[in-house]
Amino acid sequence: MKILIAEDEIELQHSIQMYLERDGHLCETASDFEEAYDKVVIYDYDVVVLDINLVTGSGLDILRALKDHKKETGIIICSANNSLEDKLKGLDLGADDYITKPFHLAELNSRVNAVLRRGKYGGNDTITFNEIKINTVSRTAYINDKSIALTKKEFDLLLFFVSNKDRVLSKEIIAEHLWGDHSDLMDNFDFIYVHINNLRKKLTAEGAKYIKTAYGSGYKFMED
Amino acid sequence: MAQERKTYKLLYKTSKTFLKTSGALMICATVILFFYTQYLLKAELQEQLESTNARAIEHLNLTGELLVVHPTLSVSSVPNLLAPVRKDTLIFDPFQEEMERFQEYTEYVESQGIFYKVTSRAMVIDTDDFLIAIILSFMVILLASFVFLFYVNKSRNAKLWAPFFTNLERIKGFSLKSQSQLDLEDSGIEEFDELNKEVKTLTDKISFDYQNLKQFTEDISHEIQTPLAIIQAKIDTFINANSISDEQFEQITSVQKEVYRLKQLNKRLILIAKLNNNQFKNVKPLDISTILKDRIESFEEIASNPFQILEIESVKVAMDEYLTEVLLDNLLSNALKHQEGKGDIQVRLSTNELEVSNPGIQSIKNPDKLFLRFYKENEGQKSTGLGLAIVKKICDLYGFTISYHFDLDRHWFTVRFS
Numbered sequence: 001m002k003i004l005i006a007e008d009e010i011e012l013q014h015s016i017q018m019y020l021e022r023d024g025h026l027c028e029t030a031s032d033f034e035e036a037y038d039k040v041v042i043y044d045y046d047v048v049v050l051d052i053n054l055v056t057g058s059g060l061d062i063l064r065a066l067k068d069h070k071k072e073t074g075i076i077i078c079s080a081n082n083s084l085e086d087k088l089k090g091l092d093l094g095a096d097d098y099i100t101k102p103f104h105l106a107e108l109n110s111r112v113n114a115v116l117r118r119g120k121y122g123g124n125d126t127i128t129f130n131e132i133k134i135n136t137v138s139r140t141a142y143i144n145d146k147s148i149a150l151t152k153k154e155f156d157l158l159l160f161f162v163s164n165k166d167r168v169l170s171k172e173i174i175a176e177h178l179w180g181d182h183s184d185l186m187d188n189f190d191f192i193y194v195h196i197n198n199l200r201k202k203l204t205a206e207g208a209k210y211i212k213t214a215y216g217s218g219y220k221f222m223e224d
Numbered sequence: 225m226a227q228e229r230k231t232y233k234l235l236y237k238t239s240k241t242f243l244k245t246s247g248a249l250m251i252c253a254t255v256i257l258f259f260y261t262q263y264l265l266k267a268e269l270q271e272q273l274e275s276t277n278a279r280a281i282e283h284l285n286l287t288g289e290l291l292v293v294h295p296t297l298s299v300s301s302v303p304n305l306l307a308p309v310r311k312d313t314l315i316f317d318p319f320q321e322e323m324e325r326f327q328e329y330t331e332y333v334e335s336q337g338i339f340y341k342v343t344s345r346a347m348v349i350d351t352d353d354f355l356i357a358i359i360l361s362f363m364v365i366l367l368a369s370f371v372f373l374f375y376v377n378k379s380r381n382a383k384l385w386a387p388f389f390t391n392l393e394r395i396k397g398f399s400l401k402s403q404s405q406l407d408l409e410d411s412g413i414e415e416f417d418e419l420n421k422e423v424k425t426l427t428d429k430i431s432f433d434y435q436n437l438k439q440f441t442e443d444i445s446h447e448i449q450t451p452l453a454i455i456q457a458k459i460d461t462f463i464n465a466n467s468i469s470d471e472q473f474e475q476i477t478s479v480q481k482e483v484y485r486l487k488q489l490n491k492r493l494i495l496i497a498k499l500n501n502n503q504f505k506n507v508k509p510l511d512i513s514t515i516l517k518d519r520i521e522s523f524e525e526i527a528s529n530p531f532q533i534l535e536i537e538s539v540k541v542a543m544d545e546y547l548t549e550v551l552l553d554n555l556l557s558n559a560l561k562h563q564e565g566k567g568d569i570q571v572r573l574s575t576n577e578l579e580v581s582n583p584g585i586q587s588i589k590n591p592d593k594l595f596l597r598f599y600k601e602n603e604g605q606k607s608t609g610l611g612l613a614i615v616k617k618i619c620d621l622y623g624f625t626i627s628y629h630f631d632l633d634r635h636w637f638t639v640r641f642s
Contacts, residue, residue: 006310009450015457019464077294080449103489151368154526170473172480181488181553186228191526215473218463 001025001116006036006062007056007078016049017104020112022166025151031073033057036181040066045073048117049108051097052079052086074115078103103175113145129162132208132222144205153178154199161211161221171196235541238381239374244608248432254363261358265329265351270310273329276344284335294343296433302341307333312348325349336384389413391420398427400434401500429484442497445490452490454621455483477484485608495550504544512539512548513573519552520571527560527569536578543622551618554611555580555637561607565633578639589629594628615639 003025007013010031026102028045030036033056048066052059059077066073074131075095079086087098096115099108105204109154117124120168125137133142139155141148150158160177161169171192178195200211214220232240278297280291289300295315309330326345333340353629391408398406406427408420459480463473497502513536520531541548559569559582567583593599595616598609615637619626623642628635 009454011454012457014452015454015461018461019457022464073631080446101449102456102483105457168473170463170477170480172477172484174459176484179522181491203611215463215468215470218473 002044003027003112004030004036004039004043004045004048005047005159006030006040006054006059007051007053008032008101015105016108019167021108023113033059033062036062037065039067040073041070044071044206047074047076047112049078049112051077052077053081060089060093063090063095067094074112074118076108076111076115078108086103099204104165106160106164106169106173107177109167110160110177113163127162127211129165130208131206132158132162132203132210134162136158143203144209146206148202148206150202152198152201153194153195157195157199158203163222165210168218168220170215174219227575230430232390234242235378235381236387243378250363250366250370253366254359257362258359261355265355266313268349269327269348270329271347273327273344273346273623277331277342280342280344281331281333281335281340284333284340286557288336290340297344299340299342301330302339305334305339306341308332310337315345316350317345327412363546383411387413388416391416395423395427400431401502418511425488437499437611438497441493442501445494445497449484452486454481455523459483489608492608493615495614496610496617499547499614499621502621504547504621506544506546507542508545509511509540509542510545510548512541512543512552513537515545515548516552516571516573516578518542519549519556523556523560529568531556532568534570536571537575539573539575539641541622547618548622551639553617554615555639558582558611558615558637559635562635564603564616567634570634576641578641581634583633584635585633586629588635591628591630595626 001124003020005013005016005020005027007016007029008031013031017029021027028039028043030039035055036050036054036059037057048061048062050059053200054062059079063075063077064143066075076097076099077087077090077095078099078101079090080101081160090098096118099111113127114136125135127134127136131144133145135141136159139152139212141150141158156178157174160174174196175192178192196211203209203211210221210223212222214221277295280297283289283291284299290301292298295317311328313326313328314323315326316322327347327348328343328345330341330343333342352445387409388411391411394406394408400416406424408419408424411417419524457475462468462476468476516536520533524530556571556577558567559580562584563569563582564585566581569583570579570581572579588594588601590601591600599612600607600609616626618624619639625642626641627638629638630636
């Protein structure tokens with residue numbers, strides 16, 4: 001898949017690029033408004049990760065340009081401004097998702113994947129990882145076509161793991177994905193272990209031993 | 225303890241001063257007038273008696289006749305001469321058939337070798353009546369003019385100070401939070417206008433500084449987002465590098481935790497800045513109970529025990545939906561974070577109040593500081609110290625009252641909807 005990262009902070013741009021390329025995506029970058037504008041008009045991307053506050057212009061104008069050129073590109077706005085108005089404006093202009101800085105690359109990655117699934121080529125509600133099949137619309141998971149009963153959080157967790165396969169996820173990243181702002185309560189509760197262990201048990205019972213421990217306290221979803 | 229100084233209203237004070245001075249002036253003037261008139265009347269009386277005596281003596285010298293007109297004049301011979309005597313006396317007046325007060329003056333004279341005593345008298349009543357009439361009319365005139373002056377003065381003062389009072393009310397109503405500038409009325413009085421000018425300069429400066437500071441807080445929070453985003457991205461990249469040790473992972477995880485704290489802190493600071501700027505205008509009537517149930521459900525995933533719901537009534541309040549969520553989240557997460565000892569978190573929502581309580585060991589040490597920014601009961605706590613400050617701000621925004629008390633080994637937070 002072809003992805004454009006329109007972000008004027010070069011360091012951030014590089015990190016995003018590196019993280020997304022691990023899944024075999026082709027990532028191009030744009031460091032200012034003009035470059036981003038030209039690229040989205042000339043080329044076709046599956047997803048554009050669009051910083052709304054580009055030094056030389058507003059990402060919202062790029063959104064408008066994409067609409068004007070009737071491009072069917074998935075758009076994820078990222079912004080340092082956690083304002084509801086900006087969010088609504090962006091979504092109104094046809095953005096698919098909105099992520100506030102600072103964010104975890106794993107979080108961005110899972111959203112990129114979600115947008116790609118909904119995208120023009122796929123339109124595919126199912127993610128497959130070896131014997132695991134996940135339907136993101138009916139929110140059900142199958143192992144070897146056998147349905148496994150998962151709680152809401154376990155399902156989210158599995159989806160997050162599969163979206164970020166082969167990557168190390170610390171429990172902080174997982175907690176933030178699942179509970180957002182409330183994950184600071186985790187100092188007091190070991191709830192994250194409970195959810196991960198439950199999911200792991202359910203997968204292992206069907207022979208899918210993909211959740212590995214990494215560095216003692218982190219996790220990695222991978223094949224042996 | 226410093227004694228509080230009693231203050232008076234300006235108009236009351238000036239009226240009081242006027243009344244006091246005019247009262248004192250009136251008493252002084254009356255006393256002086258009384259004594260002076262009395263002195264004049266007495267002198268006049270004395271002069272009259274002396275001249276009566278002189279006439280009687282002249283008559284005596286010319287005719288040798290002893291004139292007697294009872295009781296006003298008597299001339300009689302005496303063995304020797306004495307000094308003149310002046311005194312008050314009571315004499316029975318046969319015409320009036322009562323005792324009357326007379327002033328009498330006695331002189332001793334020699335006429336053709338014989339000594340005589342000449343006494344003339346005059347009724348005192350007449351002069352007293354005079355005195356009283358004069359003093360009374362004086363007092364009435366004085367009082368009338370003072371009362372008149374008092375009211376004239378009072379209405380003049382009220383008129384004169386009217387712009388001052390108008391402007392005072394406007395200054396009182398001035399709020400830094402409202403964007404409107406202070407507009408003061410011109411009075412045409414130099415001192416007042418000067419005062420207005422100074423006050424205006426001062427408030428404009430304060431407003432400017434306040435806006436600046438607010439903007440600064442907001443700007444800085446936004447500026448911090450980008451470096452934080454880079455740090456965050458670098459951490460994520462770092463833990464995915466192939467060659468790090470478990471120890472390095474542990475260390476980077478602590479960095480991650482601190483980044484998370486900074487992120488939370490920043491997010492809340494931005495929220496507070498937005499609350500200060502009154503940027504939540506999406507106010508519509510919503511049912512708190514629906515949102516509350518939803519929030520409780522999401523918190524119960526994290527909590528070790530389910531929440532104990534005592535009562536949830538349907539409550540309609542006009543609020544911004546996002547802020548309603550923030551308000552409930554902050555109250556519930558505060559209860560979760562600080563529960564100690566036995567018992568569940570209890571929630572009760574009735575028509576006019578929301579109550580959240582959690583078990584605790586002892587009361588908060590400084591309940592009055594509880595809702596201040598960065599107040600932490602224990603230094604070691606890993607909270608931003610902004611959660612309850614935000615709760616208070618949201619309550620203030622919608623005119624709710626938030627209160628805390630400790631009772632039955634529980635911390636109680638109560639939000640009263642107005």
